Each structure stands twice: as structure tokens, then as C-alpha cells.
Amino acid sequence: MNARSRHLARGTALAGVLALGLAACGSGDDGGSGGGDAAPVDTAAVLEKGGEITVWAWEPTLEQVVTDFEKKYPNVTVNLENVGTGNDQYTALQNAISAGDGVPDVAQVEYYAVPQFAISEALTNLGPLGADDLDGTFSTGPWSSVHSGDGVYGLPMDSGPMALFYNEDVFEKYGVDVPTTWDEYLEAARTIHEKDPKAYIANDIGDAGFTTSMIWQAGGHPYQVDGTDVTIDFAGDQGTQKFADVWQQLIDEDLLAPVGSWSDEWYQGLGNGTIATLTIGAWMPANLESGVPQGKGKWRVAEMPQWEAGQHATSENGGSSLTVPAASTNAELAYAFVDYATNGDGVQARLDGGAFPATTADLESDEFRSAESEYFGGQKINEVLADSAANVVEGWQYLPFQVYANSIFNDTVGQAYVSGTTLTDGLAKWQEQSATYGNGQGFTVNK
């Protein structure tokens, strides 16, 4: 823990220095733009001029995007490198920034991690480069997630508005109605597990991303960030209490399969009906199709269960943006690529590859919404998922050190799943340790 925090601290300091250095260079180069700030990128000219950029991303559909992009703009070379998924890549990025060498021009960063990199000035503010003109282009959840302070630190690549994915076979077999509220969900969990002790309504062994998304949907605001002033409060947060109340019952009554998400057991459970639902982001269909071929025709999508009947509240789960690290020496070309991939022709290529869009134009288009999914028994799943994108509760904030906080989730809150501690105790411990870390990083947390 210590080694890592020191490491991050140094990364932060160095990134700041690098950012300053670059700003100075930038103003020297384009003498005409005045004021030293970058003007909106004339993407056509930049792309015509060409150059070489390195992109760090694990999103599989980007391969096609890069191929198309290089074909369309033959003067540009894009080196797409998969440096690892999520945390692995963040560590590598932080290392490269500390070393001041080998920093990519474009990096994929998940929404929950954007504030951490933005506030340490590791990312370029894309606002002046053209992102300021993109209001309304992206759905509100992802668009607010890439904002930090007054800056725009990435363009949303995909989004994960949550929905309830369920195995219809299981629900029909046990005569259970698909739950529309979390209370009904709890009842359904009891019935399913009672009728088949091997079957569970869901799997959960403690997942930071899932927990925060659930609190988000319940209207909670446990994290309040204002510059470097941070408040973390789970105990006094109503949304958190709603979630903890229902989830504690699921845990106490052993109604959750003790299986970690993304493991082979998980894929197995999704295929054989022992895990009956997934409350997860809208990017899930592609994973079900490739990872759970046995589930073809069985799975359906419904609106996320509500905390109060009649509501239509949802939240975001996962999803990522493309950012331009401050140390990139080719920020304009990098921005032109990011724009192409998230807002230009790249979007269609990614949709064809099974990604879920963040662009409102696609979310609202008839073609997208009316597409019937063979895997989901012909259901027009995009209607449900796109509606979810429109119903995301506003005002959620992640911590500016959420990557670290999530990394200690399993040691704190995760204990509630395996031992006698309660979720509330676990959350209190998570809060305490996150606050200690934040204070050590120069933030003012809960003071």
C-alpha cells in the first residue's frame, strides 16, 4: 500500500511538471493562435498532415476502427497497444508518466478513473481542442463522467447504462415474475433458491463497480468532490442505506452465488441457469454472445429493478472514454483520432462490433433501437438499454482516487460476503481507509 501511494504521489508531481512543460511548448509552436491556449483542432488539416500516434486500449472493437482510420487517412499511423485491462493499464500509464518516457498519445480510461487522472493533471483538457462544442453529442451519464472541474478530459467511447439481464428459462421454470422493484427481486431470489438450492438469482462476492452503481441508482451521493475537498459519507447517505438494507438480506440468507464475475465459473453459471440474472451495463450482450453460447435464446433484458415502484431510475456501470495524456507530444492528432473513434465514423464500426454507444444520435436512431437480437430471442434489446441511458440519475461523482479505493474494496466491504461483518461495517471501514489514503495524497477528506 505504501509503495503504491508513494508511487502515485510522485506520478502526480511529475505529471504536473510535464503538463507545464508542454503548455509552454504548445504556445511556442502555434504562434498565431494567441494567448498560448490551443484553438479547436482543425481535424481535416491535422489528419492530412499525418504523423504517428500510439493508442493504449483494451477495447476490442478499436482494432477495426484503427484499420478503417488508417485507410481513410493514409498519412497517419496508429500503433494500437493492449497494455492490459483496467488497473493493469493504469499502473503502466502511471509508471510511464513517472518515468517521463513511453507515454501514449491516447489512453482508454474508464469513467470511474477519469477524475483520478484528470485531477493529477495527467490528461489533456480536450475542451479547448474542440470538445467544448460537443455538448449534447453524448448521453448525460458518460458526458458528465468525463468532466472534472471546468475541463473535459476524455470523449465517451461507450456507455454502460444498467439493465436487468435475466435467464427467462429459469423464471418460467419456477413460475417467478421478472422483478420490477428490488423488494420483488429479493422475493424472487428466495423463491428461486428455495426451488433449486443450486440456483441463485445473482452472483456477488463483492464488486466495487457494482456497489457504487447500485448506490448511484438509489439516489445516493456518498462521494462529494469540490476541488481537493472531498467528503465520503456512507452512513448518512440514504441511497447507500437502501442498497445495504436489501443486499444484506440477500447475503444473510445465502441468496447470492459465491462466484466472482468474469471467472470461468461465472460464464458456466450464466450458461446453465444457476445464475439467473445480471444487473449490469448495456455492453454485456456482446460478452453473453461470445462467452455464453449455451444461453442463446434464453436471455432477455428488462429495466433495472427500482427502489420505488413506478420510478424509472438507472445508473451507469463501467464504460470508458478515450483520453489524451498530457505528456503526449502529438495532442492535436491524438484528439483527431479520439474524435473519429467516439464521434465520427468509428462509432458505426464499433456498433457493428457489438459495442454500446454513448452518442445520443445513435441511442435515439430508429435503426439502432429497432434492431432485433437473435441471441435474446428476437427482443429489441436496444430499446430497453437506450431508455436506460436516458434515465441515468444525475449528480453522481466518483472519488479523485477511485482506482485506489476500488482496489481495497474487497478487503473492506468484501468481508461482509465471507465473514460475520455487515455491509454497513464494511462500508464504514472502506470509507475510513479511503479517507486516510486521500488525505495522504494531498486531498482534504472528511475534515
Next chain:
Amino acid sequence: MSTLTAPARPAPRLRTPRHHSVARPRRSPLLTVLTAVVLVYSLVPLAWLLINATKTQEDLFSSFGLWFGDSFSLWDNIVTTLTYDDGVFVRWFGNTVLYVVVGAGGATFLAILGGYALAKFDFPGKRGVFALVIGAVAVPGTALAVPTFLMFSQLGLTNTPWAVIIPSLISPFGLYLMWTFAAEAIPGELLEAARIDGAGEFRTFFRVSLPLLAPGIVTVLLFTMVATWNNYFLPLIMLRDSSWYPLTLGLNAWNAQAATAGGEAIFNLVITGALLTILPLVAAFLLLQRYWQSGLAAGSVKE
């Protein structure tokens, strides 16, 4: 028990009489059971790997782990592993071989030279070197990875094969092993004799000492080979470009696909790839083990 058949022959011997010869060791049920447990413990994962490499992804999820599934698709799995993503596995395999041949081979070579010199020559500061080597053995390579990374990025060597090869060249443990081995295996008198006969130091080393060191060399080679072949953390932080990945990183990247939104889960290829990855190591051990055994026993009996 076995003593019943042994004729009582009170022959006066220099050593204490032993009732249990090598050919007829005394049997201990406890030791047999313990050995069996260890054997099973080390073989079950191998058996699991072998069995599951024959399954399709669907079978992996639906059949019992320690027995074969409905399908037998070992061949299909191997072909797919070798051709998936334009045959990137073959490239990773080649990278690993490169790192092992240059890295582990070089480490062994340096360990031989250093160990021999430390064992057979006197020079000022030898005790200091000894302390340094022993200290270095105690520092795990993982702890040095990040400082090494920062140093290598200053040199502009990260994301190149050199970033993996150069740190692999240093094996304090190998050096220590060669040192003690050379001290035991090469009699000082032999070197004296060679020198008196007019052999230069190089000739003495290559013609006289090197053959005597062979078992030790094989031991060190096996150690460094395994260490380099399985090296994960160092390449993880040094390499970005997947075309320079060794197998360990490549398999991890494949495994991570299952945990990626929109990624394709390829557990069957990860398992088959893991099987293919360990085959060369198994082969190396089988081929080199006789040298190794003689190496371990060398010097234990005066002939």
C-alpha cells in the same frame, strides 16, 4: 523387515555397517504416504491441464474438471491456439525462446565465469563480493522491477527486448551455486598441474575446468531457464508492445479478454496455450536430468 534376508556378515569395514543398502532401502510407510501426497499434489494440476486442453469451451463449462468431456478437440485447440489472432502465439513463443536463449544462456555463462574466478583466484575484496552476492540472493527480483524500469526508461530501453534480456543476465543465485560448485569440483592441485605443464589461464579454464563443471552448469542453466521462461513481472512492466510479449504475458492477455466488455472469452485457448508453454520446460528437465543428478551427487563420495 528387509533385514531378515540380509546374511549376517560381520565383515570388518571402515565405515559403520549399514543394514540397508541403496538397493534395499528400508521402507517407511509414513514417508511413502508423504511422497505420494506430494506426487499427487504436483501431478493433479498437470493432469487437469492435459485433460482440459482436450475440451471445447462449452465442454469446459459443462463437464467435470478432472475427466474428459464429450468432445475430444485437443488437435483443434492446438491449431486454433497457433493461428488465433494471426498466429500471435507463435510470435510469443519465439520471443520466450529468444529471452531464454540469450538471457538464461548469458546468465549461465556469466555465472560460470564469475563463480570460477571467485572460487579459484584470490584477490582483494573477495569477502566483500561474497557479502554482496549473498545479499543479492536475498533480494527478490520483483522488488527491483520498478527501479529497474525507471532506470531503463532513462536509457530509452523500455519496450524493447533488451529490457527483458539485460536484467535476466544477472543471476546472483546462479553465481553463488557455481562458486560453491567450482570450489568443490575442481581440485586446486589439478589447476597447479595444468599451469606447471604450461597451460595458460584460458586453456586451463576451457580444457580442464569446464568439463569438470558440466553438472553444475546444467543445474544453473535449468534454474535460469525456468526463471526466464516463467518471468512475468519484469516483462509486464517493461513491455507495452504485444509483439514483444513472452508467453506468460500473452496468455495473461488472452485470459483478460474474458473480463473485458466486448472481449471474446477464450478459456480453451488459454488452457491449451498453457499446456504448450510448459512442454519445452518438461522436455528440458527430462533431457537434462541425468546431468543434474550427477551434479547434485558430485563430490559426495571419494572415488
